[in-house]
Amino acid sequence: MAAYSLLMLPGDGIGPEVMRQVRRVIDWMARRRDLEFTVSEGLVGGCAIDAYGVPLSDETMAQALAADAVLLGAVGGPKWDGVSFDKRPEAGLLRLRKEMELFANLRPAVVFDALVDASTLKPEVVRGLDIMIVRELTGGVYFGEPRGIEDLGNGIRRGVNTQVYTTPEIQRVARVAFELARKRGNKVCSCEKRNVMESGLLWNQDVTALHAAEYKDVELSHMLADAAAMQLVRNPKQFDVIVTDNLFGDILSDEAAMLTGSIGMLPSASLGAADANGRRKALYEPVHGSAPDIAGRDVANPIASLLSFGMALRYSFDRSEEADLLDKAVQNVLKGGMRTADIMSPGMARCSTSVMGDSILREL
Amino acid sequence: MAAYSLLMLPGDGIGPEVMRQVRRVIDWMARRRDLEFTVSEGLVGGCAIDAYGVPLSDETMAQALAADAVLLGAVGGPKWDGVSFDKRPEAGLLRLRKEMELFANLRPAVVFDALVDASTLKPEVVRGLDIMIVRELTGGVYFGEPRGIEDLGNGIRRGVNTQVYTTPEIQRVARVAFELARKRGNKVCSCEKRNVMESGLLWNQDVTALHAAEYKDVELSHMLADAAAMQLVRNPKQFDVIVTDNLFGDILSDEAAMLTGSIGMLPSASLGAADANGRRKALYEPVHGSAPDIAGRDVANPIASLLSFGMALRYSFDRSEEADLLDKAVQNVLKGGMRTADIMSPGMARCSTSVMGDSILREL
Ligand SMILES: CC(C)[C@H](C(=O)O)[C@@H](O)C(=O)O
Numbered sequence: 231m232a233a234y235s236l237l238m239l240p241g242d243g244i245g246p247e248v249m250r251q252v253r254r255v256i257d258w259m260a261r262r263r264d265l266e267f268t269v270s271e272g273l274v275g276g277c278a279i280d281a282y283g284v285p286l287s288d289e290t291m292a293q294a295l296a297a298d299a300v301l302l303g304a305v306g307g308p309k310w311d312g313v314s315f316d317k318r319p320e321a322g323l324l325r326l327r328k329e330m331e332l333f334a335n336l337r338p339a340v341v342f343d344a345l346v347d348a349s350t351l352k353p354e355v356v357r358g359l360d361i362m363i364v365r366e367l368t369g370g371v372y373f374g375e376p377r378g379i380e381d382l383g384n385g386i387r388r389g390v391n392t393q394v395y396t397t398p399e400i401q402r403v404a405r406v407a408f409e410l411a412r413k414r415g416n417k418v419c420s421c422e423k424r425n426v427m428e429s430g431l432l433w434n435q436d437v438t439a440l441h442a443a444e445y446k447d448v449e450l451s452h453m454l455a456d457a458a459a460m461q462l463v464r465n466p467k468q469f470d471v472i473v474t475d476n477l478f479g480d481i482l483s484d485e486a487a488m489l490t491g492s493i494g495m496l497p498s499a500s501l502g503a504a505d506a507n508g509r510r511k512a513l514y515e516p517v518h519g520s521a522p523d524i525a526g527r528d529v530a531n532p533i534a535s536l537l538s539f540g541m542a543l544r545y546s547f548d549r550s551e552e553a554d555l556l557d558k559a560v561q562n563v564l565k566g567g568m569r570t571a572d573i574m575s576p577g578m579a580r581c582s583t584s585v586m587g588d589s590i591l592r593e594l
Numbered sequence: 595m596a597a598y599s600l601l602m603l604p605g606d607g608i609g610p611e612v613m614r615q616v617r618r619v620i621d622w623m624a625r626r627r628d629l630e631f632t633v634s635e636g637l638v639g640g641c642a643i644d645a646y647g648v649p650l651s652d653e654t655m656a657q658a659l660a661a662d663a664v665l666l667g668a669v670g671g672p673k674w675d676g677v678s679f680d681k682r683p684e685a686g687l688l689r690l691r692k693e694m695e696l697f698a699n700l701r702p703a704v705v706f707d708a709l710v711d712a713s714t715l716k717p718e719v720v721r722g723l724d725i726m727i728v729r730e731l732t733g734g735v736y737f738g739e740p741r742g743i744e745d746l747g748n749g750i751r752r753g754v755n756t757q758v759y760t761t762p763e764i765q766r767v768a769r770v771a772f773e774l775a776r777k778r779g780n781k782v783c784s785c786e787k788r789n790v791m792e793s794g795l796l797w798n799q800d801v802t803a804l805h806a807a808e809y810k811d812v813e814l815s816h817m818l819a820d821a822a823a824m825q826l827v828r829n830p831k832q833f834d835v836i837v838t839d840n841l842f843g844d845i846l847s848d849e850a851a852m853l854t855g856s857i858g859m860l861p862s863a864s865l866g867a868a869d870a871n872g873r874r875k876a877l878y879e880p881v882h883g884s885a886p887d888i889a890g891r892d893v894a895n896p897i898a899s900l901l902s903f904g905m906a907l908r909y910s911f912d913r914s915e916e917a918d919l920l921d922k923a924v925q926n927v928l929k930g931g932m933r934t935a936d937i938m939s940p941g942m943a944r945c946s947t948s949v950m951g952d953s954i955l956r957e958l
């Protein structure tokens with residue numbers, strides 16, 4: 231069996247400490263489950279700015295392109311607030327997404343039984359919640375040209391970005407959503423602002439046409455993005471798979487994540503197109519950010535990063551058995567009462583990042 | 595005393611029936627509170643398409659420009675789904691906003707004590723919630739050029755919209771937010787995606803500079819729009835005034851509205867610049883939509899429209915005493931247990947649109 235190449239990019243803030251726990255689980259999988267990995271590490275975000283003056287070096291970019299999967303921690307922090315727009319930490323992440331062509335970002339919003347009470351929503355509204363948001367990740371206003379800030383003189387400036395989508399871009403991400411829906415609740419809700427934006431109208435029409443041509447067995451609905459922001463609060467369990475563009479996906483997936491009350495638990499996968507061998511470029515990262523306020527104190531929750539590696543096992547290495555093992559281990563540890571600070575509640579046992587890692591390894 | 599001119603545009607769906615209740619309150623104010631109004635009516639949205647073939651006629655546009663205040667119901671519905679993009683019902687509303695230059699959209703998200711349980715959020719999270727969202731309403735991706743759908747051949751199309759803001763556009767809406775904050779909790783949170791969009795970076799810098807130059811007494815914070823979508827769910831009471839652009843404002847204000855659990859209660863005001871006499875062009879409308887599914891059945895909640903007229907009394911006619919009267923009447927009716935279907939809960943008295951109107955008039 232050939233070894234899978236993994237590139238770890240811990241990044242900034244709590245990134246390194248949560249990724250340390252991931253590393254332990256990778257090693258466990260290699261030792262115990264007949265999986266071979268060659269693991270390398272690199273810098274992205276603020277730490278790469280500090281080291282190389284850019285948020286992602288060409289060398290690291292090349293490594294990412296060559297890897298079977300990239301595992302990312304988090305990027306950014308107030309330390310780099312003064313950095314120019316094109317050199318900011320986030321530019322490293324955006325470059326990875328763009329050059330790896332990771333057009334489909336899968337963001338599950340799942341409520342863990344043991345953590346129902348962590349949500350600010352009433353338990354009956356969120357218990358059993360299981361939404362998969364498929365966010366387009368390499369197009370739209372994130373990358374559209376023209377863009378920039380222009381000086382008009384007299385202290386007046388003009389800032390421009392361009393929202394742009396083409397039919398193939400819309401189709402390929404919608405395809406991912408339909409395929410995923412078939413393995414879940416078989417429902418896709420597509421969100422845009424077709425009543426205001428032509429790019430949203432095109433999105434709506436292209437998703438509708440693809441559905442009619444190839445996915446009639448899946449139930450398709452359309453919702454305006456503002457209405458979706460409402461419905462996520464009013465009745466989130468109505469959704470199965472949501473497919474939407476880069477910017478709406480950014481906002482709606484964060485909103486959905488917070489419904490669960492435990493964003494420190496949520497993983498994500500960013501996938502590219504399948505090649506002739508069915509392999510996809512892929513990057514896995516927690517939904518949470520770099521949380522600079524708690525960095526380096528061994529209190530962050532490593533579970534989102536661990537479950538992101540679980541998604542890698544599932545989507546990149548076709549090892550759903552191992553992914554299930556990991557999911558199960560996490561659930562058991564939660565059932566046992568272990569809690570990092572972010573998901574702590576009365577009567578539970580508060581633990582550190584590394585002790586949470588210990589417990590999950592023990593459970594495995 | 596000169597009469598104020600009011601233009602009523604009931605629009606589609608439940609618009610006409612809720613506006614009928616508003617008309618009764620207008621007449622009451624005229625009779626009992628020494629206010630003189632000349633009221634005219636017009637068509638906007640789907641009903642205007644049916645009558646004139648356009649969602650807003652030039653005559654109605656001219657009337658709106660001449661009026662002291664416009665009161666709008668709601669526009670749109672499935673009946674006009676097949677209408678071309680430039681003739682759709684929403685285009686009527688967008689034309690009003692643009693030609694009246696209503697750049698500041700005020701959307702309160704308030705939880706009424708009597709309705710705390712209507713929220714899907716835990717009572718302790720939303721009790722006493724009182725946020726004012728100031729949304730930029732005449733710029734950004736809603737109106738930016740170039741825009742449109744281009745045919746690239748071979749079944750491939752390209753949809754484009756342009757997000758664009760200039761310093762004066764940002765400053766004038768931020769000014770409204772700072773001024774409002776001074777009369778409330780004295781805090782403004784400005785939201786954008788400066789980490790991704792240059793237009794957001796400009797927004798951030800211009801708000802920061804205006805604050806430093808003129809509003810240092812107000813507490814200013816900045817939050818990424820995705821983080822704001824989270825924080826609204828996690829801890830909405832941290833916010834006082836939120837200022838943001840047209841598209842983020844559309845989504846965040848709908849999310850915030852739904853936190854209250856009673857979107858049928860929420861009014862909005864859209865304001866233009868003050869002229870030499872301190873008068874502003876203004877349009878008032880409920881936050882809810884045209885709800886075609888319940889239209890014509892006398893079950894819709896008229897309170898959002900009534901409170902929108904309350905905002906007109908406050909912002910256009912400088913009659914906060916009368917606005918307070920109306921607010922008070924609404925609160926008393928709710929305390930008395932009257933509920934339209936949308937806010938019904940066990941033990942309360944379910945009533946129709948018109949009976950809700952009766953009760954509020956009686957309370958006045
Ligand atoms: C860090 C930032 C560029 C990024 C985004 O806006 O996509 C983040 O918010 C995310 O959702 O992954």
Ligand SMILES: CC(C)[C@H](C(=O)O)[C@@H](O)C(=O)O
Pocket residue numbers: 425426456684687688844
């Ligand atoms: C009807 C539509 C054009 C409108 C908007 O997107 O602005 C609505 O959603 C609103 O928020 O007033």
